[in-house]
Amino acid sequence: MNAGRPQLAGTFGAVSSTHWLPSAAAMSVLEQGGNAFDAVAAAGFVLQVVEPHYNGLGGDVPIVSYQASTGRVQVVCGQGPTPQAATTEAITKLGLDQIPGSGLLPAVVPGAFGAWMRLLAEHGTLPLDRILDHAIGYAEHGFPLLTSTADAIEVLAPLFASEWTESARVYLPNGRPPAAGSRFRNPALAGTYQRLLREAKAAGGDREAQIAAAERAFYQGFVAEAVDAFVPRTEVLDSTGRRHKGLLTGQDMADWRATVEDSVSLTYRGYEVHKPGIWSQSPVFLQQLALLEGFDLGRMDLDSAEYVHTVAECAKLAFADREAWYGDPDHSDIPLTTLLSPAYTAERRALLEAKAAGTLRPGSPDGRTPHIPAQVAQEPTEALEHWERQIRNGLPTVVKATAARNDTCTVVVADRFGNMVAAVPSGGWLKSSPVVPGTGISLGTRAQTMTLEPGHPNSFGPGRRPRTTLSPSLVLKDGRPVLAFGTPGGDRQDQWTLGFFLAVADFGHDLQTATETLAFHTDHFASSFTPHESRPKTLVVEETVDPEVVEQLRTRGHEVELAPAYTLGKVCAVGHDPDQDLLLAAASPRGRQTYAIAR
Structure with missing residues (x-):
């Protein structure tokens, strides 16, 4: 691609x-x-x-x-x-x-x-x-x-x-x-x-x-x-x-x-990845990396069913933890250190199977019992005017x-x-x-x-930061900054940027080529935005994917939905090549309006 x-x-x-x-x-x-x-x-x-x-x-x-x-x-x-x-x-x-x-x-x-x-x-x-x-x-x-x-x-x-x-x-x-x-x-x-x-x-x-x-x-x-x-x-x-x-x-x-405040960070394949705190969904990016560290992604084909399945199933586990544990740490005791720890990650990684998971499976860090708030069913909207359906x-x-x-x-x-x-x-x-x-x-x-259920880290209450989907990333290597990136996309940001980063870290692509690789995501968990819909087992992949890969994914139990080519995400990235001492810039062609400049 x-x-x-x-x-x-x-x-x-x-x-x-x-x-x-x-x-x-x-x-x-x-x-x-x-x-x-x-x-x-x-x-x-x-x-x-x-x-x-x-x-x-x-x-x-x-x-x-x-x-x-x-x-x-x-x-x-x-x-x-x-x-x-x-x-x-x-x-x-x-x-x-x-x-x-x-x-x-x-x-x-x-x-x-x-x-x-x-x-x-x-x-x-x-x-x-x-x-x-x-x-x-x-x-x-x-x-x-x-x-x-x-x-x-x-x-x-x-x-x-x-x-x-x-x-x-x-x-x-x-x-x-x-x-x-x-x-x-x-x-x-x-x-x-x-x-x-x-x-x-x-x-x-x-x-x-x-x-x-x-x-x-x-x-x-x-x-x-x-x-x-x-x-x-x-x-x-x-x-x-x-x-x-x-x-x-x-x-x-x-x-x-x-x-x-200080960032939250994790080292992956020699890259020190920095994100905002757990008042955002940002650490879910790090949890995915921690899970993926246990797989030799480099030996997989970047667009293969094995690669897409592995990444998607790790996303399901990480986002299940987001649903159960993320919120404003100023108002809740959130076990972030455990969520990113090797021992906890190993336990979670052991849950991955050859078949697509059909349920949301949050973990139990420090032995705590996870709870995912129930989503309120929405009334049918077919009879509403188009603009009324939109603001819902x-x-x-x-x-x-x-x-x-x-x-x-x-x-x-x-x-x-x-x-x-x-x-x-x-x-x-x-x-x-x-x-x-x-x-x-x-x-x-x-x-x-936020949820109206009391006691959850993302519960509605006075002076609390809602758990945001916004998730910029900054990466160091050998103590020096080498990469900064982000994308639009709500809940899907930390899946689309993950694909970009893996293309760089595991497959050696330059920044621009990495923005152009096959994009995909799972909607297995509830959306952060009303009406908080979820689509368990759904895997959305751009239609440029090999048809044989689609069939292999369906055989693994994924409900594959094809999205139009070049429509998932708009990754924007800058970087620094320390060997050549050059500044780098890249912009995804998706959306036809992202723009990079370097001089």
Whole structure:
């Protein structure tokens, strides 16, 4: 399988993202003398403008980075927590048995802006206006609208026009859905960026003082005030088919700040792989690697039934543990060390069989009894309008009759100074919740991933981080950064990026070729997003797979579903070749919009 793109190489900088304009913005910032931290933040803000169906200023982002001056890998947690009013009773007294996937009830503190500000304050070098200029320019003067964005707006137009009227003011210029490829402007969002920048500059000429002032303006100033005036005081239609107020207040925003923490890591075939913590699904990537360490993948053919079966069955075991054990470690005692330990992994690996597993089998770390929350059955939706069916599904964009759902964004950057950063922004998409009046901002609805069952690590409760699917990766070898990568894709991120990484680590592919290898995933476990569907034994494989391999997989008990060619994932990657001292960049051809730059 080869789409023919070259791996890019240079000595100055390397960038890859899910859209060509953020990639160009990141390289522009590097050319202005900025470092990887400046560049990745600039790209992150542009992503909020040009991919509003996948992320926004009201969303969230985890960022994993290597700083050359300290030699440390760190994670900035931009996953905002639930409001203080977020109790089980607050939901059940409304007659609901689960948290809606859209509207205001599942809204959490928007963490993306605080995360970018924390990253810039501690590691950036350029003034804030140089970081925000690109996003402001595209929001104010326009950009070519993606077909996928236009599709989402067209489907949701009746909802916007009749219920989410502030969203209509932003996304229905002249009262009509904009055409794909048309020049789309978002003056409301541009105004918010501009005001944040004005308040930053009012703090004086010091860069860090400006960043702190912008952060205050967002979390304690005019943005928080707009949220407080709207969310807890306004009933809006959501995925339940009813109107509800939200729980988020301005005080919830004022009480929060993005945190910096150590990464979670595991060594695999000499590669030291770093991920965000267990408040995200990220450690599931490491659990899969730990299981796969016991197999000689290199002797298998990369597209063979043996390889696909082995990887998929390891994914089932790792994700079963995610369902039982992952959540906010600040509120639960989570046995992460045991989950990644060799002894526990060996016990789990022994469960793999030649036949596909048909049940979800979480483990018992430290002898604990696992529990997977029950999923509430959904009412049939056939009689609903198309837009009503869409908002009942908590995924970011319009859900079509295909397995190829490439939601969320990614940006990765490496610079000539030796820094490397990976970020996966998401949340606050145009389908998640109505635009907060006067801001151009939709809020993230990540609380939909939580359970109302008490006692689970991912239980709904005040001030808790919902378990996010967002999962950037950074890899060291011999103590030096060699690779950073990510992909859109919700629950499937840590399967699609796993295939990419194995192609590099076990099969020796260059970064670009690795993004183009056969992609597949299992939907064996419940989706993090409403309606939390699962499809036990289902294995989705791109249709470029050899038909004989499909038959072999079916013989092994997999229910194989073929996806259109080049549709699963949009892996973006940068790297460093220490032997040649070259920076590398690659972007998956899937989606026809990912873009890598190296110079």
